[in-house]
Structures are given as C-alpha cells and as structure tokens.
Amino acid sequence: MPTIDLIENFADELTAIRRDFHAHPEIGFEEHRTSGIVADKLTQWGVEVHRGVGGTGVIGVLKGKGGGAKRIGLRADMDALPMEENTNLPWRSTIPGRFHGCGHDGHTTMLLGTARYLAETRNFDGTAVFIFQPAEEGLGGARAMLKDDLFKRFPCDEVYGLHNAPDLDHGQVAVFPGPAMAGADFFDIRIAGYGSHGAMPDKSKDPVVIAMTLGQALQSIVSRNVNPLKSAVLSITQIHAGSAYNVIPGEAHLAGTVRAFDDSVRKLVRERMKTIAAGIAAAFQVEIKVDIRDIFSVLVNHEEHSLAVADIARGVVGKDNVSTAARPKMGSEDFADMLQAVPGAYFWLGHDGSVPVHNPGYVLDDKILPIGASIFSRLIETRMPLSA
Numbered sequence: 001m002p003t004i005d006l007i008e009n010f011a012d013e014l015t016a017i018r019r020d021f022h023a024h025p026e027i028g029f030e031e032h033r034t035s036g037i038v039a040d041k042l043t044q045w046g047v048e049v050h051r052g053v054g055g056t057g058v059i060g061v062l063k064g065k066g067g068g069a070k071r072i073g074l075r076a077d078m079d080a081l082p083m084e085e086n087t088n089l090p091w092r093s094t095i096p097g098r099f100h101g102c103g104h105d106g107h108t109t110m111l112l113g114t115a116r117y118l119a120e121t122r123n124f125d126g127t128a129v130f131i132f133q134p135a136e137e138g139l140g141g142a143r144a145m146l147k148d149d150l151f152k153r154f155p156c157d158e159v160y161g162l163h164n165a166p167d168l169d170h171g172q173v174a175v176f177p178g179p180a181m182a183g184a185d186f187f188d189i190r191i192a193g194y195g196s197h198g199a200m201p202d203k204s205k206d207p208v209v210i211a212m213t214l215g216q217a218l219q220s221i222v223s224r225n226v227n228p229l230k231s232a233v234l235s236i237t238q239i240h241a242g243s244a245y246n247v248i249p250g251e252a253h254l255a256g257t258v259r260a261f262d263d264s265v266r267k268l269v270r271e272r273m274k275t276i277a278a279g280i281a282a283a284f285q286v287e288i289k290v291d292i293r294d295i296f297s298v299l300v301n302h303e304e305h306s307l308a309v310a311d312i313a314r315g316v317v318g319k320d321n322v323s324t325a326a327r328p329k330m331g332s333e334d335f336a337d338m339l340q341a342v343p344g345a346y347f348w349l350g351h352d353g354s355v356p357v358h359n360p361g362y363v364l365d366d367k368i369l370p371i372g373a374s375i376f377s378r379l380i381e382t383r384m385p386l387s388a
Helices: 005-009 012-024 032-044 104-121 141-147 207-218 220-224 263-284 303-317 334-343 367-383
Strands: 048-051 057-063 071-079 127-133 158-165 178-179 184-193 232-241 251-260 287-296 300-302 343-351
Touching: 005 012, 005 104, 005 367, 012 032, 012 104, 012 367, 032 048, 032 104, 032 127, 032 220, 057 104, 057 141, 071 104, 071 367, 104 127, 104 158, 104 367, 127 141, 141 334, 158 334, 158 367, 184 207, 207 220, 207 232, 207 251, 207 263, 207 287, 220 232, 220 251, 220 263, 232 263, 251 263, 263 287, 287 300, 300 303, 300 334, 300 343, 303 343, 303 367, 334 343, 343 367
Parallel strands: 071 127, 071 158, 158 343
Antiparallel strands: 048 057, 057 127, 178 300, 184 251, 184 287, 232 251
C-alpha cells in the first residue's frame, strides 16, 4: 500500500501522539490540552498558528514552494464523548466519563501528520489550511468556527474532511457525491401533568400515560406522513418521569433526535411533532412544550471534489479499495456546515475492528494513521501541483 514513505518514517510518533490524546480525552469546547498540543506541534514544525477560533479551535496555515493563490482546507475534529471506555487498553482514558469513542483522536493525529509532512516538503503551489475543530459531537463546533469568520479569516477554495470507519475493511475508502449524511434535529418535550397517589390515578393527569401515548403517536409521522421514498428516522432516546413506586409524578420529559436527508422532510416532521403534541395536550388537558433544535445540516458532497478524493485515494490504497457507490449514512456530521460554505468532500477510511463508534468497547486501529495522513497530503499536492 503506497503510503508516503516520509509519513511512514514517523508513524510510531503519530501513534504515540494519538494514544496520548486517547488517554486524556476532552469533550466539546473543553479541548484545552488537546488544542495546546496541536498548536505546539504546528509551531514546532514551522506552521503559522492561530488559536481560539470558535472557542478551542486551532488553525494552521502553511504556504507551499510556489506563489499560487489557491487555498485548500483540511479539517479534523478534536472532541471526545461523555461516556465511559471499556477496553482495558494500556492507553485507555484516564478521565472518568470521557472517551474518544468516535476516533477523533485519530483524525486529529492524521491531520498533524499531514501538517508535519507538508511542512518538511512543501511540494505544492498554494496554501494549506489545517482546521482543528472543537465540539463536533452535537455541540456546534463547526458553526462556532464559521460564526468566528473561519473562511473570511482563512479563505479556502476547497475543504476536505474524513472519518474512520470500522464497518469498512482496513484501508478501504468510501466517498460519493450528493447527500452523504443526514441532517439532525434534537428535541425535548416536557409534559406538565398533575401528580397524585399511585392508588388514586383518577385524581391525576398522569404524565407517564401521556408520554407513552405521545411516544407512540410520534412514530406515526415517519410511517404515515413522510413520503415512503424519502428516508427519515425519529428516535425517542430518553424518558424521564417519577421517583417512587406509589407516586404518579407531575411531569415527564421525552428527548431524542430526528434525522433526514431532505430539509423539506425535516420541516414536515417538526410541524407534525408540534401538531400531535398540541392535540394530545388538548385531549388530556395538560400543557406540553416542544423544543426542536437544528443541530446538524445535511452533509452534501460536491461531485468534482468527491471524484478527486476517490482518484487520489486509489493512488494510496489501490483502486480495488475505493468505493464510490452511494451509501448515505443516517448519522450526522457538522462538517456539513463547512461544505455549505466552501465546496469539498467528506470521506470514510476503514480499519481493523468490528466494534462500532460510540460503543464503550470501540478501538481505533493506529495502522490507518499514515494512510489518512497520506491521502490528505496527496490532496494538497495533487490539487495544488508545483509547475514543472
């Protein structure tokens, strides 16, 4: 597999960096240690560094040998998840309730490897912009960087991102144009009922019964309101109510997520949720408040840039290991907002291991670090080539 020799030469150092990040995970907008290490490494390698972009974000700017005006951005996310790790690895998380269970430590390390290689070689004509983003896991890190004028302060003509994929074989790359990941809304529904003794339900306006009724009714939106040819998922992931066996509580809280690849479908689901909640509130004579928040945009890959990633990846992992078949994912990714501002593409890189991301037993395969760094590096060199 023709990864870049120079990157392979410092692959062990990349592994050490990644495992250090893994042992010291930080959740969104708290990546102070991580961003500090990133900034120090970039400075050490001669990359221009800008800190505090969008909170804890870091930007590295590197000019190539030529005087070209083209600028390409490469993005990696830095945050961990608020969950426990269950791997027993020597480099497992040392912080309770914090775990790099999505592999962002690997993404950050791959981009650092890219920056080091390009800083040592500079075999490109233009400017590489390294975007180390905070808070991807539903906290709006990309939007925070954009609000902080990311692409006005650091203009890019193209932008690329990647994600590790334990559902692909080691070294496989998947990329395709069009909608690739779903947009997502998070919601909270609060039912204000009336509590009573558990033996006297007639004296109550039971929020538990109302919550169960509402939960069932909301599932009819996808099955009976959304066009069957368009995908949508409505998942209630939290139910909170009550604290005793013999007390009917006064309140209940439902929370969850809605995902779709079409903004018109997302709008339909939002409207139906509010209408159904209002109807059930009237039927049970209670108050139901519905709060629905747009968290992730639909991630849409641009065709030219998707094809460029595929072509460059073939040169690194081999043509048989690159898939351009459209297989959209219902998961969401806030790199979508960057792709709305600047054309580019997002791709997946497979690795050994079958445990999915966001699972307490998830393990990133360090052997993909030089592969990801090589693909990122070749994107810069190929899309901004030096004149002969």
